[in-house]
Amino acid sequence: MTLTQLEIFSLVAELQGFTAAANRLGISQSAVSHALKSLEQELGVELLRRHQSPIELSDIGQQLLMRARAMLGLADTLRQEAADARGMKRGTLRIGSFGPTSSIKLLPKILQHYRATHPGIEVHIDEGPDRQVIQWLEQRRIDIGFVVLPEERFDTVALIQDQMVALLPVDHPLATRDSLSLAELCHAPFVLTEAGSSELVSRLFSAARLTPNIRYRCSQLLSTLDTVARGDGVTVVAESSLPEHSDRRYVKKPLSPAVVREVGLAVLDRRQASPATRAFIELAVRMRF
Structure with missing residues (x-):
């Protein structure tokens, strides 16, 4: 089992298709299919129901997806901690945002300063309703999300x-x-x-x-x-x-x-958050809105 296989599995599940995952990763569809087949053979279970359109996860696939995302998140944290020791020159930050308050009034101002301070961090932004941002956090699809407070399930900081x-x-x-x-x-x-x-x-x-x-x-x-x-x-x-x-x-x-109404940032566990995530939180808290 490799991190590449887990990344491909997670992306196929997210995009619900082999072709979309291959396009996102910049590899062939056959390479995606081969990686998932090898992972299934190693685990001895069927992760995907391939006859469905769009592709659906099997019951065991649903269970393993959470573990896969957790492992990928930990691996990314390790990479970023190493990058942090070198001045945080590389890394990825996945942000969930909802509605105009966060997507128009908060996020652009934070990102302007964040990108200037950490130009090597690749930022991905997903937008959806407030309840979907909560779901993305729970599924580990994002590292940090804008939420309506209070949110007892996560570590949070208030912004506005x-x-x-x-x-x-x-x-x-x-x-x-x-x-x-x-x-x-x-x-x-x-x-x-x-x-x-x-x-x-x-x-x-x-x-x-x-x-x-x-x-x-x-x-x-x-x-x-x-x-x-x-x-x-x-x-x-x-x-x-x-x-x-x-x-x-x-x-x-x-x-x-x-x-x-109070809006803030939420992470699953601030102690385990990546350096890129912690830097984003610290910058957001210092700003005046």
């Missing part, structure tokens, strides 16, 4: 605080109010954006024992804002996720009682 606000069409009957309760938002059609803090919004209504009248589910915040601006519904979003120049067709109102 903002508040959740209601958005309504400018001509909505409630648009003249100074603030709005969650209960008042349950009567109108509701737009749930799954790009950012969708889990937090769902938990807020659930904790209040309320059920919003969800008519729309948007994968992008811009779609949510456009839906509200057209007058088709109301929504609740994080204030820092909004564009600097908001559309005049909708209005922003604080919630009553106020709901504070």
Whole structure:
């Protein structure tokens, strides 16, 4: 068993295909197939169901994937610790980001300074909903992720605080109010954006024992804002996720009682994090947002 075989296995599982994995690695599809076949023969189990499209992992393959990613992560940490001794000239950092707050307002500023300080570190960024970033962390697909705090499952550091606000069409009957309760938002059609803090919004209504009248589910915040601006519904979003120049067709109102949201960085175990990951955390904490 080699790290190369484990890397190929992990990538085939992630991309759900031999061709995609081969293209990512810059090798032939036959080389990918041969590496996985040799790994299966050595382990004596079938890792993939090849007759499926897209390719699926077998039950034992699912179990071994977590171990493989853990071993690859440890190997990368060892390489980076050696690189750290040489001035951290090489290494890889995999970051998970969600929504405009982290992808537009936090991450670019951090990366600008990080790349200047550590130009030899190769940075990979995956974007998805907040719950997917949590899943990527648990699966070890990323080294560090932006998350909504608190997150007890991980080692975390806080970076920014903002508040959740209601958005309504400018001509909505409630648009003249100074603030709005969650209960008042349950009567109108509701737009749930799954790009950012969708889990937090769902938990807020659930904790209040309320059920919003969800008519729309948007994968992008811009779609949510456009839906509200057209007058088709109301929504609740994080204030820092909004564009600097908001559309005049909708209005922003604080919630009553106020709901504070905190965004930070999370890793599985900070003590075992790679030098590149620790450097990213230390830089982010020193910055002012």
